Amino acid sequence: xxxxxxxxxxxxxxxxxxxxxxxxxxxxxxxxxxxxxxxxxxxxxxxxxxxxxxxxxxxxxxxxxxxxxxxxxxxxxxxxxxxxxxxxxxxxxxxxxxxxxxxxxxxxxxxx
Amino acid sequence: xxxxxxxxxxxxxxxxxxxxxxxxxxxxxxxxxxxxxxxxxxxxxxxxxxxxxxxxxxxxxxxxxxxxxxxxxxxxxxxxxxxxxxxxxxxxxxxxxxxxxxxxxxxxxxxxxxxxxxxxxxxxxxxxxxxxxxxxxxxxxxxxxxxxxxxxxxxxxxxxxxxxxxxxxxxxxxxxxxxxxxxxxxxxxxxxxxxxxxxxxxxxxxxxxxxxxxxxxxxxxxxxxxxxxxxxxxxxxxxx
Numbered sequence: 001x002x003x004x005x006x007x008x009x010x011x012x013x014x015x016x017x018x019x020x021x022x023x024x025x026x027x028x029x030x031x032x033x034x035x036x037x038x039x040x041x042x043x044x045x046x047x048x049x050x051x052x053x054x055x056x057x058x059x060x061x062x063x064x065x066x067x068x069x070x071x072x073x074x075x076x077x078x079x080x081x082x083x084x085x086x087x088x089x090x091x092x093x094x095x096x097x098x099x100x101x102x103x104x105x106x107x108x109x110x111x112x
Numbered sequence: 113x114x115x116x117x118x119x120x121x122x123x124x125x126x127x128x129x130x131x132x133x134x135x136x137x138x139x140x141x142x143x144x145x146x147x148x149x150x151x152x153x154x155x156x157x158x159x160x161x162x163x164x165x166x167x168x169x170x171x172x173x174x175x176x177x178x179x180x181x182x183x184x185x186x187x188x189x190x191x192x193x194x195x196x197x198x199x200x201x202x203x204x205x206x207x208x209x210x211x212x213x214x215x216x217x218x219x220x221x222x223x224x225x226x227x228x229x230x231x232x233x234x235x236x237x238x239x240x241x242x243x244x245x246x247x248x249x250x251x252x253x254x255x256x257x258x259x260x261x262x263x264x265x266x267x268x269x270x271x272x273x274x275x276x277x278x279x280x281x282x283x284x285x286x287x288x289x290x291x292x293x294x295x296x297x298x299x300x301x302x303x304x305x306x307x308x309x310x311x312x313x314x315x316x317x318x319x320x321x322x323x324x325x326x327x328x329x330x331x332x333x334x335x336x337x338x339x340x341x342x343x344x345x346x347x348x349x350x351x352x
Contacts, residue, residue: 011175029141030148048162049171052141056134056176077147080140 010044015054016095017044019084022064023092026083029055055082063088117146120158120165127169129178138172203228286348293333296348304329306349323349 021032033051036044058064065085068078084092121142125135142162149161162168172178193214196206200219207218207228216223216233226233226243236243239250246254250261257265261272268276272283279287284294285302295302298309305313306321315329323346330337330345 028144028148030145047168047171048142048145049168050175052138053172053175055141056137077144080144 011050013099014044014046014050015058016092016099018051018054019058019063019088019092019095022058022082023084023089026081028079028081032082058082058088061087061091063091114146116156117143117158120146120162123165124169124172127165128172128176130176134176142168284345284348286351294330294345296345303333319349321349 017036018032021027021035027035029048029051032055033046033048036046036051055064059066059082063085064082066080066082068080070078121139124142125138128138130138146158146161150156153161155161159165193211194206194208195204196218198205204218206220207216207223208221209216209223209226211224213224215225215227216231217227219229221228221231221236221238222233224234226236226241227238229239231238231241231246231248232243234244235247236245236252236254237247239248241248241251241257241259242253244254245256246252246258246263246265248257248259248261248263250259251263252259252268252270253264255265256267257263257269257274257276259270259272261270263270263274263276263279263281265276266278268274268279268281268285268287270281272281274281274285274287274290274292276287277289279285279290279292279297281292283292284296285292285300286296288297289299290297291301293302294304294306295311295313296306298307300307300311300313302311302313304315304317304326305311306317306319306326308319311318315326315332317326317329326349327342327346330342
């Protein structure tokens, strides 16, 4: 696959995936990066410069919000946990429906 | 705060070219990521933990849709571009183009080259223009100003009124050198010529002048001139 096309496709879908992960449980940034890498077997290996802009957009849309917790381990700074909002839950449902529709139509064209 | 981390983050943020809330967010998140990774790996070099600042900044810029080389220089945002969503007859209400030699086209336009109804820039072209070089249908204000109505500038040329170091107009010019039907200034050339150094014309007056005599001369050239315009001209005479 062309690297540029690969990147564009990933960027387009990453916000839905990140929103889905946060909907499962509250998570902090680095945890999301690790989990994405793990469950996608390296396919969605993301860096900070990719993940945080996605989180900012989700936050700007009012789909997620964050709170800070000082972890039990000895740390000097608190962790920033992201949680999905009610608006975000509705948006995720819509996005999944849209993605499935997009996927179905695209496959229909490509398989014809 | 880890100073090495701070320096590293400063370099990234400077290269991204953001400010305000977004800058604060990025600083906090990068610092948190560095701390997380340091705890897990035991590595202390930020370059080893997150990568080269240039690459991180590039990734942020791409994903935040910030154009490369955009920098923030205090109040003026070099490389910044803004186009308002509101349009009038298909023309953006506001277009700001801070790119070098960038052209801004809008009802209100701001840029190196600005074209609009109200244009402000290095070279400004519009109905009312203000800039290094300003070309205006109604008014122009700038180092060089050319307009149909009123021009004010080092070099001011207009059909109506010009005010400037070198002022040339059809109706009234006021300046160091003034050339117009009514010319007021240091060196003047006009039908009515009011000077304090040298003047040529049909009706010549050396300052200080008798305002009534000047008014009579102006009325000979412009018999239908209104009192408000005469008062406006008299204001210039009082400046001499």
